[in-house]
Amino acid sequence: MSSPASLRKRGGGKRDVTEPQPSAVAPKPAAASSPAAATAKPPSEWDYWVALVVVTALAFGTRFWNISYPDEVVFDEVHFGKFASYYLQRSYFFDVHPPFGKLLFAFVGWLVGYDGNFTFDNIGESYIDNKVPYIAYRALPATLGSLTIPVVFDIMWESGYSLPACVLAAGLMVFDNAHIGEDRLILLDACLVLSMALSILCYVKFYKQRHNEFSRKWWKWLLLTGISLSCVISTKYVGVFTFVTIGSAVAIDLWNLLDIKRPRGTMSLLQFGHHFAARAFALIIVPFFFYLFWFQVHFAVLTKSGPGDDFMTPEFQATLAENALTSNAVDINYFDEIVIRHKDTKVYLHSHFDQYPLRYDDGRISSQGQQVTGYPFNDTNNVWQILPSAPLPENDGAAHVVKNGDHVRLRHIVTDSILLTHDVASPLMPTNQEFTTVTQELADGERHADTLFEIKIENGKPGQEFRSLASLFKLIHVPTRVAMWTHPTPLPDWAYKQAEINGNKNSLQSSNIWYVEEIPSIPEGSPRLEKEEREVQKLSFVRKWAELQRAMFFHNNALTSEHPYASEPFQWPFMLRGVSFWTKNDTREQIYFLGNPIGWWFASSLLSVFVGIIGADQLSLRRGIDAIEEIWGPGARSRLYNSTGFLFLCWAAHYFPFWLMGRQRFLHHYLPAHLASCLVAAALVEFIASVDPIPPASTDLVYDPKDKTKPPTVRRFRTAKERLGLRSLLVAWAATGVIMAAVVYSFLFYAPLTYGTPGLDPDGVNARKWLDYDLHFAK
Structure with missing residues (x-):
């Protein structure tokens, strides 16, 4: 803003409070030049500290109350409890997080001396019978979730909001059933939400040090922001949305530093380079290395073969002790019958007597050749014989091992036909080649070249022996250089909805990889099946990390199947659908994951109000009317756009990306965005309550008492109470009281569904089905 009053800092108590966005600039207060001002003590903040202690105590109380119930496995505890057991047993496992x-x-399990012998296989299994320290496990997320509340309070406090706004933001979180429900169970979201909140808080504290650039505090909060960001992304990949939030604010800040008309003077390009490098180091490089560190710990702990082996390459599995894959690998000879399986989708290379239809649904014409598909189950139609491309040089009946780079042909045993690909479009992808088979006669005659494929072992050396299980390979068509490939989209009914096999022109694509799962032609007792003692191999950390990253992203994107409790993003802000976590038929008890309806609807409504206010303000400015400055006083727009706008950006960055995802989505994915919506709601309540501003002529401007002819300077308010005025503060407290009373009532009403006890009769269940939630025991 052009007026000096619009540039004032706002704060609560002794804190140097500013908006957490890089567009507001605060000049030094003129009052500080007088001796009296220099020796004045900062105002007391005892009321903030008392409120902080109270909301923190309430957070611990709501999350730890009756945490031992139920003493059974609940919902996704089957996953994350299981993973903890695998760590304790050092057995390799795979997860998308x-x-x-x-x-x-x-x-936590290691601290309490647990050996990880329980594998959390089924919801409802007893912790007591299996001697699992489940209370210690649950205490971790309960503690992290409780600590999130003071962080939320401090975000508002550090951003210069009044005590009612701090209490309202924290209170909406304290009494939210969804956050409590997640925080009391062995789940990851408490860690995710706390890390996200700490990232926001640390960045606000860092931005407040912008006038002390490169000082110790400046570096401290910048580095703590990066460390917090690393914890978010190291917990779940949706933590990238927090990077988007902070990254957007940093980008705006850096853009403003380039402005030649900056109030603090022009910055040289060298100085700007220092600022850019510092932020890049602290917010990109530091988080990345912390992120790598946790994977290093992951690999260092998981040294034994386990259920995650199948997701990794043979080279990776060879680094695990007691791995069955490497010990069962067998050299593949020509004329062996083999079963080939795709590494990512796990379908088998399959064929049958049915042919491709003459025309596909889009009107394209096929070759009408024999269908070659991917089949998910083991079957006789999955067996192929590996043949040499030409008669072997020594046709003496001796075994000849297939090697990396060999040209081979594959004969389908059941139909006695030879695998082939040619320049005909595949059924589902016109850009890829069709795979089919031809008779022996054609394969030996005019179609011979089309039946030739090269065995290309991944990271293999020239002449390396081709082995079952251990050799991941690409099957490259010799004439056209396409790679045999498959994908999850099923073929139509004419192919029994099996997977399509086609020729991928991008032969370098990592999803072109297959392996030989078994060699059924080797008789039992054959010397070829004798196991050899194999030493555990070593693989560089970078290769192991890169391979695991690829597998994690692939399987995360493949989570597209339907789930009975999945929900869409448009349902989350209004909480139209919850998730059933646990039920107990004998006592009619249930845990149903659901937020506090009053709190969620209130916060979602205020998000809409914020958008409406911004839209109306922009429209009025187009017509030459400065309504916000006239009604709310000087500086109100800067605060609304910079501070509340930053919090709204945080909500949007954590919400809208889910609309682009094709994977399964659940209500718990909204929890980080819900935290941001609570911050926005509390900020807007203060904004609306402060509609009666202090007169700027007597309050905002300070004249030099020695020289009244000098232009006045801007007076900075030291406390939120001073900025708002008593009447606005009372209105804010009244609004906060009414809102929190409704939120607490709603929390208590839905508490039996959050804590799983007591059980409700049909009338009690139906009374809580406000939006037709699919609750149990309604009859």
């Missing part, structure tokens, strides 16, 4: 949060659970 990074390791940080799961390592914390394993650390």
Whole structure:
């Protein structure tokens, strides 16, 4: 803003409070030049500290109350409890989430001396009977979730909001049933939400040091922001949305530093380079290395073969002790019958007597050749014989091992036909080649070249022996250089909805990889099946990390199947659908994951109000009317756009990306965005309550008492109470009281569904089905 009053800092108590966005600039207060001002003590903040202690105590109380119930496995505890057991047993497992949060659970188990002998196989299994320290496990997320509340309070406090706004934001979180429900169970979201909140808080504290650039405090909060960001992304990959939030604010800040008209003077390009490098180091490089560190710990702990072996390459599995794959690998000879399986989708290379239809649904014409598909189950139609491309040089009946780079042909045993691909479009992808088979006669005659394929072992050396299980390979068509490939989209009914096999022109694509699962032609007792003692191999950390990353992203994107409790993003802000976590038929008890309806609807409504206010303000400015400054006073727009706008950006960055995802989505994915919506709601309540501003002529401007002819300087308010005025503060407290009373009532009403006890009769269940929630025991 052009007026000096619009540039004032706002704060609560002794804190140097500013908006957490890089567009507001605060000049030095003129009052500080007088001796009296220099020796004045900062105002007391005892009321903030008392409120902080109270909301923190309430957070611990709501999350730890009756945490031992139920003493059974609940919902996704089957996953994250299981992973903790695998860590304690050092058995390799696979999961789509990074390791940080799961390592914390394993650390808790190690601290209490648990050996991880329970594998959390089924919901409802007893912890007591299996002697599992489940209370210690649950205490971890309960503690992290409780600590999130003071962080939320401090975000508002550090951002210069009044005590009612701090209490309202924290209160909406304290009494939210969804956050409590997640925080009381062995789940990752408490760690995710706390890390996200800490990232926001640390960045606000860092931005407040912008006038002390490169000072110790400046570096401290910048580095703590990066460390907090690393914890978010190391818990779940949706933590990237927090990077988007902070990254957007940093980008705006850096853009403003380039402005030649900056109030603090022009910055040289060298100085700007220092600022850019500092932020890049602290917010990109530091988080990345912390992220790598947790994977290093992950690999160091998981040294034994386990259920995650199948997701990794043979080279990776060879680094695990007691791995069955490497010990069962067998050299493949020509004329062996083999079963080939795709590494990612796990379908088998399959064929049958049915042919491709003459025309596909889009009107394209096929070759009408024999269908070659991917089949998910073991079957006689999955067996192929590997043949040499030409008669062997020594046709003496001796075994000849297939090697890397050999040209081979594959004969389908059941139909006695030879695998072939040619320049005909595949059924589902016109850009890829069709795979089919031809008779022996054609394969030996005019179609011979089309039946030739090269065995290309991944990371293999020239002449390396081709082995079952251990050799991941690509099957490259010799004439056209396409790679045999498959994908999850099924073929139509004419192919029994089996997977399509086609020729991928991008032969370098990592999803072109297959392996030989078994060699059924080798008779039992054959010397070829004798196991050899194999030493555990070593693989560099970078290769292991890169391979695991690829597998994690692939399987995360493949989570597209339907789930009875999945929900869409448009349902989350209004909480139209919850998730059934646990039921107990004998006592009619249930845990149903559901937020506090009053709190969620209130926060979602205020998000809409914020958008409406911004839209109306922009429209009025187009017409030459400065309504916000006239009604709310000087500086109100800067605060609304910069501070509340930053919090709204945080909500949007954690919410809208889910609309682009094709994977399964659940209500718990909204929890980080819900935290941001609570911050926005509390900020807007203060904004609306402060509609009666202090007169700027007597309050905002300070004249030099020695020289009244000098232009006045801007007076900075030292406390939120001073900025708002008594009347606005009372209105804010009244609004906060009314809102929190409704939120607490709603929390208590839905508490039996959050804590799983007491059981409700049909009338009690139906009374809570406000939006037709699919609750149990309604009859």
